[in-house]
Amino acid sequence: MAEANTLGQTKMPLVGLGTWKIDKPVVADVVQQAIKAGYRHFDCACDYGNESEVGDGLQKAISSGDVSREDLWITSKLWNTYHAPEHVRPALERTLADLKQDYLDLYLIHFPIATKFVPFEDRYPPEWFFDPSVTEPKLEPVDVPIRETWEAMEELHRSGLVKNIGICNFGCSLIRDLLSYASIRPSFLQIELHPRLTQEKLLRYCRQESIEVTSFSPLGAESYYSIGMAKEDESTLANSVIGKIAAAHGKTSAQVHLRWGIQRGTSVVPKTSQPQRLVENLDVFDFELTDDEMNQISCLNQHRRFNDPGDFCEGAFNTFFPIYE
């Protein structure tokens, strides 16, 4: 991928492959196909439950000479159960072993949520419940200040095991607080961003603080139908404003979503397991949206957050757990 297709001062390629919900039996092949198609950035997480298979795909692509490790950008995320400082390094080491890597380009705190530790040998990935076998399993929050987790993340950076450290799903106030004590500042924030959730102020604040932003769920509602967190009439892929813009450029609606994300100064990590969509989602560097088109898309904002623990934790995990309000 050309150098111009990377983010700001970092070498993060602007389009990465999201790996959440890519099924284990296919993900190694998808990763190899993605690398052949030109992907150099992979967005992973312990919680996705497929890091070992993602790692198989990465290892095969590297050993077959399709790509070298230095040309890849690999991101992973610290899960909620591992926030206590003594668990941060073992969690990273488990992720590195699964991904078959010596280092990560970026390690992110997945959520500003600390839950009770579950040993690897009891359950991996531990997901949201402390004990799913009880009659009414719940989330079990623990009192670990983010500062302690962040200081352990800084140690990982100092050790050279991770090139960058960052955060996900933080708002301005949490970031401001973190910056007040961080001796290594977060280089990235990963947040939900799409035409229904534009988060202009958070984006502007990150720009002001020189924190790069990655947009997750950049195609909006698509990812959330199958898990009951969005309705199909919330799709912006089918939106007529975006459809007209797409037709004017000879592009698909998905490509316009991704291009809009990139022109807002963010990287985007669309997930797909379909070979033709892998190619489509990367083919967003030969057109430019006008200011007016950018504006028309941003005007679709409804502050609609699909991935909100304040909503899904109650239905899925028997625990009311708001974090954004």
Ligand SMILES: NC(=O)c1ccc[n+]([C@@H]2O[C@H](COP(=O)([O-])OP(=O)(O)OC[C@H]3O[C@@H](n4cnc5c(N)ncnc54)[C@H](OP(=O)(O)O)[C@@H]3O)[C@@H](O)[C@H]2O)c1
């Ligand atoms: N940090 C966090 O808390 C967090 C939260 C959520 C997601 N993420 C990351 O962000 C990545 C992307 O987000 P996401 O997976 O939620 O959603 P997404 O990438 O916006 O959308 C994925 C959905 O869109 C479909 N799709 C992909 N390309 C398409 C195209 N060209 N045309 C039409 N449909 C298309 C996919 O189906 P097919 O697979 O069938 O193509 C899938 O259903 C995740 O995989 C994960 O790595 C991070």
